[in-house]
Amino acid sequence: MTDQELDILFTESAKRKQSVEKINASVMHSVRKDLRLKIVRKWARLVGGCFGIPLAAVCYIWALWHVMAESPLQTPLRIVCIALPLIALAVLSVPGLRNYRLDM
Amino acid sequence: MAFRPTDIELIREVLQDSDARAFETLMKRYTSVVYGAALRLMKDEENAQEVTQMAFIQAYRQLDSWRGENFGAWVTIIANHIALRLLEKEKRRQTDPLDDNIDAPEDTYDELKEQRLQSLEAAVAQLPEADQQIIQWHYYDNIPLQTIAQRVGQTENNIKVRMYRIRERLKKQMQS
Numbered sequence: 001m002t003d004q005e006l007d008i009l010f011t012e013s014a015k016r017k018q019s020v021e022k023i024n025a026s027v028m029h030s031v032r033k034d035l036r037l038k039i040v041r042k043w044a045r046l047v048g049g050c051f052g053i054p055l056a057a058v059c060y061i062w063a064l065w066h067v068m069a070e071s072p073l074q075t076p077l078r079i080v081c082i083a084l085p086l087i088a089l090a091v092l093s094v095p096g097l098r099n100y101r102l103d104m
Numbered sequence: 105m106a107f108r109p110t111d112i113e114l115i116r117e118v119l120q121d122s123d124a125r126a127f128e129t130l131m132k133r134y135t136s137v138v139y140g141a142a143l144r145l146m147k148d149e150e151n152a153q154e155v156t157q158m159a160f161i162q163a164y165r166q167l168d169s170w171r172g173e174n175f176g177a178w179v180t181i182i183a184n185h186i187a188l189r190l191l192e193k194e195k196r197r198q199t200d201p202l203d204d205n206i207d208a209p210e211d212t213y214d215e216l217k218e219q220r221l222q223s224l225e226a227a228v229a230q231l232p233e234a235d236q237q238i239i240q241w242h243y244y245d246n247i248p249l250q251t252i253a254q255r256v257g258q259t260e261n262n263i264k265v266r267m268y269r270i271r272e273r274l275k276k277q278m279q280s
Contacts, residue, residue: 013225013244016136023153023156026157027157028124028127
């Protein structure tokens with residue numbers, strides 16, 4: 001191998017290094033974006049769990065109270081209103097229907 | 105000797121601590137290899153870059169499903185799949201009579217050049233760290249020998265002699 005060939009090879013190698021750095025920068029840009037989204041999703045889930053679910057429960061009870069106050073005893077609507085939250089709780093306790101990633 | 109974490113340790117850091125720097129370290133180890141594999145299939149630098157990027161992003165998103173030993177081999181397989189899929193798509197597009205006027209990308213791939221580049225990288229990696237630094241400064245960062253001499257605390261002539269020895273060593277290693 002001559003000196004000139006080695007120089008050409010080094011020039012090619014420098015170009016290759018630039019390409020590789022460009023790839024790395026681009027991939028890391030996407031990775032950081034993914035990570036930011038992951039953090040946002042995690043906090044949104046936490047806030048939803050802390051405030052969203054109790055709020056939904058309060059709204060549901062408030063609506064249920066109105067329905068029950070207006071309807072006579074043992075109507076199908078009243079039975080459905082009581083059964084719905086029980087079904088929701090049962091579904092949450094079935095591992096097959098629950099998202100395992102949330103448990104970790 | 106500096107501590108060098110294994111692929112598995114780095115992946116654990118990425119998954120448990122969401123550490124982007126750990127993934128960057130992991131990626132830097134294999135980008136060149138994966139890019140070389142993509143270039144071998146795509147025969148075009150721009151497309152090979154795209155395939156390499158897609159492969160690493162896909163690997164990152166599926167990292168929790170990886171159960172192997174060698175991360176580089178896994179990403180190379182992903183890159184090969186992506187490259188073959190793109191080539192297949194390109195082939196189908198070229199058989200479409202509506203797209204006859206579109207030029208195919210120019211073939212810039214040279215197998216011999218690729219082999220020589222890889223052997224140069226391997227030869228440089230075998231040099232002592234101080235020599236690798238000089239090569240990095242001079243050939244990749246385009247720093248003149250005079251500045252390197254100042255940085256290292258030697259005369260310019262000493263650096264020239266050292267550079268001559270490094271080059272001879274590289275030539276010898278590449279020929280063997």
